[in-house]
Amino acid sequence: MIAEAGHYALVLALALALIQSTVPILGARWHDPALMNVARSTALAQLLFVGGSFAALVTLHVTSDFSVVNVFENSHSLKPLIYKITGVWGNHEGSMLLWVSILALFGGLVAAFGNNLPLSLRAHVLAVQAWIASAFYLFILITSNPFLRIANPPIEGRDLNPVLQDIGLAVHPPMLYLGYVGFSISxxxxxxxxxxxxxxxxxxxxxxPWTLLAWIFLTLGIAMGSYWAYYELGWGGWWFWDPVENASLMPWLAGTALLHSAVVMEKRNALKVWTILLSILTFSLSLLGTFLVRSGVLTSVHAFATDPTRGVFILLILCIFIGGSLSLYAWRASALKQGGLFAPISREGALVLNNLFLTTACATVFIGTLYPLALEVITGDKISVGAPFFNLTFAPLFVPLMIAVPFGPLLAWKRGDLLGAAQRLVAAGVVALIAIALLWAWTLGGSTLAPLAIGLAVFVIAGALSDLAERTGLFRLPFGTTLRRARGLPRSSWGTVFAHAGVGVALIGIVCETTWNTEYIGSMKPHDTAHVAGYALTLDGVRQQQGPNFREMIAQFTVSLGGERLSVMTPSKRNFTTRGSTTTEAALLTRGASQLYISLGETAADGEVAVRIYHKPMVLLIWFGPVLMAFGGMLSLSDRRLRVGAPKPARAPRQLQPAE
Amino acid sequence: MTLWFVFALMTAAAIFAVLWPLGRGGQPRNDASEATVYKDQLVEIDRDLAAGLIGAPEAEAARVEISRRLLAAVDHRREPPTASSLRLRRSAALIALVGLPILSVAFYLPLGSPRLADFPLAARIHAPDATQPLDNLVAQVEAHLEKNPTDGRGWNVLAPVLVRLGRYDDAVRAYHNSITYNGDSADRRADLGEAMAGAAGGVVTSEAKAEFERAVALDADEVKARYFLGVVAEQDGRGADAASIWNAMLAKAPPDAPWRPLIQAALVRVGGAAAPALPDGAMAAAKDMSEADRGAMIHTMVDRLASRLKQNGDDVEGWLRLVRAYMVMGDRDKARGAQADARQAVANDAERLRQLNEGLKNLGLDG
Structure with a gap:
């Protein structure tokens, strides 16, 4: 009964979404408050039914009800409880159900907390939300229904893809979906x-607030996915410019641009039409990401199953929503009131620059991701556009952007003073130069670019801090006053500082990891010792162990530094009988922000184990940076005050100067 | 019945969600508007000024700007919603009352399976399904062994059941485990070989042969292993060798051995010497069938297999059995013909073709 009730709840949600997508719009057209209010109650009821449907699927997975095809194909009665739950979205059907549940959640939130919205705006927003929801309910019910049944249930399920049997699955997809789908609100x-x-x-x-919320989740989701790939896939990389990763990076870049242009719009009433376009593009890229991952166009860990009808259906949704919204934009944008004016050198100007770079970077990724696909469709040639392309195009775009980041917050609204801002950044520049000089001296003869890149990162961090010092009057005013001003500083300003510093921190991590990464790849017998970056790793032995639904080969390494025994690391290889596949579980040893990384390869007949050992300096900063960014976002989100951008007044008409 | 009751309740709740705002008549509340935001912004400027975050001139400039926007916003206000029209509300309510249930049922009925109850695993294990009690038991034992893989007795119990269920690959693994944890013995080796032969579709592969040889090395009188070594010889076309192995077995066998009839039938197959005098009733029963009858029966069976394969040629094991049958019957031409037919039938499937070729090689019929 749970399965069928969940199925029916999903159908009811579709029916409610169809009503929600039409009645309120008609109500807004005819100025009928009762019809407009239908949007609110149906959005809440829709959330209730989809939530119920999702809960039903979770229950079915937890109780291992193999009469449901989806459970049979992706679960196993011996799986630990946590993976039974996360396995719900570790497959195509379940992940789509999670997608619409989150869509309904955002719709429900707008309905519940949108009291301060004008009635007709709320009706329109919820109706558009319901269009998206209806399309995806239809998609799920027709092509990827998670509630289909088997009359004679098999006794055991086929188990979840072992790579996905990890705590990362509990965090990464929900976060990413909260991000993707959150942009549906804007x-x-x-x-x-x-x-x-x-x-x-x-x-x-x-x-x-909605954009910010979505951006926070997307940031964390991408960072989490990257860390997961790093420790689970066993080759120590954290970003592969894989099309699926790019699919999540594109909405992030567009969303970051949107976040900044929305600030200009709220504070200064400018850049309105551009902000609308960015909102449309950001969500379109999210949909594109869903299409790329779910249609089976790409094969990767993320493509659970490929079925051409699904691809065509999503392509149809994609065309209708992206094409429709862009046509609407082309048709109506000219009717919108243009906003305020500003000088090129101003905070607004800086944010426009930021938008330009971010959207260009996004376009680069877009081309790099879709060009090979398009080429394959048209000519049948398979080419791969990998890291070299992105390093050559993405990096030159990011360098000027990073240089500009510290200047932005220091410029005044409407008309800024670049020279003044530069003067206030002298300290940051000096700190950056010192960092470059020190690194150069320390890594004499090493990479030339790395110290420069780190200097840039230091400049971004120091710039963010100088902005803070400037606002609180640190070193200029008595310390007590500074403290009081720091307390009085809006949390949104603190958020800016943290988010910008986070970018610098991540950059340091990226540069250190790619430049000074050392590795040892070879075969080891018990009692062999490998030396990596000053650490001595001795293989003590290999043993077998039985897990809940896998057998495990565990190797034990003793790590020592300078003869002193530090710790024991136990990488392993897991063999999952049901799917007949193996996963590598890398062992990580964290030393400060650096990590030692061991992953196991094949075992030879004579007991030799192939191992890869990496020393990754400052690697944790790569993920700490985004966490810092997200923290900044949360600070800003928690600031419920209105944002006003006080313009710098034009210089007063020249008055008679007193004689000296 | 409860299910339909639950469906009805859910539908009612959904309809209620649509009707509720319609029923309230939508009295216009104090509508939030753009002007409110600008007024709040003006207040915000005063606060920022008091906190010393912006200077007095900036505050003044911001105030002027926002006031200008405020004025524009008041001029440009949204039309306030009028009172709700009863006609519109009624038609919307009608859509909800009629459209919603019809749509839901129309969607659910072709997709859902309302007759199927839930089958959570716990319930199924405790109350085994009457039609598949063996499967359930096997699954329980397998689950137990998954957790305690060193339980040799468990593997011993499980393996023959798996052979009976036709899950030969799993059975091979189970016998391997049994040998690992219970120790090596002639009968386990012989059983393992038999499971391997089963996995290969009844053909004794070289792997299986190795197991039988190991079994005989451990115990020269191991009946099953010796019988299968005879089959190997027969498979290779060495009928005389097979007959001598089997005759030796019969000579040594106690008169009441239950496997005597099997060996005798095998001997007949390879055209070996007739069995010595049969003291036993069981053997007499086996002899009831005359030579001609037995031959006729085998022929009908083979013909039936051949015609089945003509209709559905996907069955690699079936083809192999047919080829072997023709070879055993001494009809090499027909065997060659069946071989060609089989190749043609599975030509489109690389995997099957590979299996077929391997099987044929094992039969000594390659090329």
């Missing part, structure tokens, strides 16, 4: 503004 707001034909600073005020 999309709905943008389309609603176009439908209504009006947009104003108030609009940006209502959109900002």
């Amino acid at each position: 999309f709905s707001f943008a389309v609603a503004a176009l439908l209504e034909g009006r947009i104003d600073a108030a609009w940006a005020r209502w959109v900002r």
Whole structure:
């Protein structure tokens, strides 16, 4: 009964979404408050039913009800409870159900907390949200239904892909989906503004928290996915420019641009039309990501199953929503009121620059990801666009952006003083130069670019801190005053500092890891010792162990530094009988922000084990940076105050100067 | 019945969600508007000024700007929602009351399986399904062994059951484990070889042969292993060798051995010497069938197999059995013909073709 009730709840959610997508719009057209209010209650009811449907699927997975095809194909009665739950979205059907559940969650949140929205705007937003939801409910019910049954249930399931049997699956997909789907709200707001034909600073005020929330989750989701790939796939890389990774990076870049342009719009009533376009593009890229991953166009860990009908269906959804919204934009954008003006050198100008670089970077990734696919479709040639392409195009775009980051917050609104900002950044520049000089001296004869890149990162961090010092009057005013001002500083300003510093921190990690990474790859017999970056790793022995649904070969290494015994590391290889596949479980030893990484390869007949040992200096900073960014985002989100950008007044008309 | 009741309740709740705002008549509340935001922003400027975050001139400039926007916003206000029209509300309510249930049922009925109850694993294990009690037991034992793989007795119990269920590959693994944890013995080796032969579709592969030889090395009188070594010889076309192995077995066997009839039938197959005098009733029963009858029966069976394969040629094991049958019957031409037919039938499937070729090689019929 649970299975069928869950199935029926999903159907009811579709019916409610269809009502929600039409009745409120008609109500707004005819100025009927009762019809407009239908949006709110149906959005909440939809959330209730999808939530129930999702809970039903989780229950079915937990109780190992193999009469449900989805459970039979992706679960196993011996799987630990946590993986029974996470396995719900470790497959195509379940992950799509999670997707729409989160969509309904965001719709429900707008319905529940959107009291401060004008009635007709809320009706439009929720109706657009329901269009997306209806499309995806239909997709799930018709092509990827998780509630299909088997009349004679098999006794045992086929188990979840072992690579996914990891705690990462509990965190990464939900976070990423919260990010992807969260941008649907700004999309709905943008389309609603176009439908209504009006947009104003108030609009940006209502959109900002949703965009910020989505951005925070997307940031954390991408970082988590990268860390997961790093420790689970067993080759120590954290970013492969894999099309699926790019699919998540593109909405992130566009979303970051959106976040900044929405600030300009809220504070200064400028860049409105551009912000609308970015909202549409960001969600379109999220949909594109869903298409790339779910259609089976790409094969990777993420593509659980490939089925051409699904691909065609998602492509259809993609065309309707992206094409439709962009046509609407082309048609209505000219009707929107243009916003305020500003000088090129100003905070607004800096944010436009930021937007330019971010969108260009996004376009680069877009081309690098889709060009090979398009080429394969048209000519049948398979080419691969990998790291070299992205390093050559992405890095030159990011260097000027990083140089500009510290300047932005120091410029005044409307008309800024570049020279003044530069003067205030002298300290940061000096710190960066010292860092470069020190690194050069220390790594004499090593990489030339690495110290420069780290200097740039230090400049970004120091720049963020100088902004803070400037605002609180540190070193200029008495310490007590500084402290008081620091306390009085809006949390959104603190958020900016943390987020910008996070970018610098991540950059340091990236540069250190790629430049000074040392590795040992070879075969080891018991009692052999490998030397990596000053550490001595001795293989003590190999033993077998039985896990809940796998057999495990564990190697034990003793790590010592300078003759002193530090710790024991136990990488392993797991063999999953049901799927007949193996996974490598890398062992990590964290020393400060650096890590030692061991992963096992094949075992030879004479007991020799192939091992890869890496020393990755400062590698943790790669993920600490995004966490810092997300923390900054949360600080800003918690700041419920209104954002006002006080413009720098034009110089007063020249008065008579007193004679000296 | 409960299920339909639950469905009805859920549908009612969904309809209620649509009807509720319609029923409240939508009295216009104080509508949030753009002007509110600008007024709040003005207050915010005063606060920032008091906190010393912005200077007085900036605050003044911001105030001027926002006031300008505020004025524009008041001029440009959204039309306030009018009172709700009863006609519109009624038609919306009608959509909810009629459209929603019809749509839901129309979608659910072709997709759902309302007749199927839930089958959570716990319930199925405790109350085994009457139709598959053996499967359940096997699954329980397998689950137990998955957790305690060193339980040799468990493997011993499980392995023959797996052979009976036709899960030969699993059985091979189970016998391997049994040998690992219970120790080596002639009968286990022989059973392992038999499971391997089963996995190869009844053909004694070189791997299986090695197991039988090991078994005979451990115990020269191991009946099963010796019988299969005879089969190996027969397979290779060495009928005389097979007959001598089997005759030796019969000579040594106690008169009441239950496997006597089997060996005798095998001897007949290779055209070996007739059995010595049969003192036993069981043997007499086996002899009831005359030579001609037995031959006719085998022929009908082979013909039936051949015609089945003509209709459905996917069955690699079936083809192998047919080829072997023709060879055993001494009809090499027909065997060659069946071999060609088999190749043609599975030509489109690389995997099957590989299996077939391997099987044929084992039969000594390659090329």
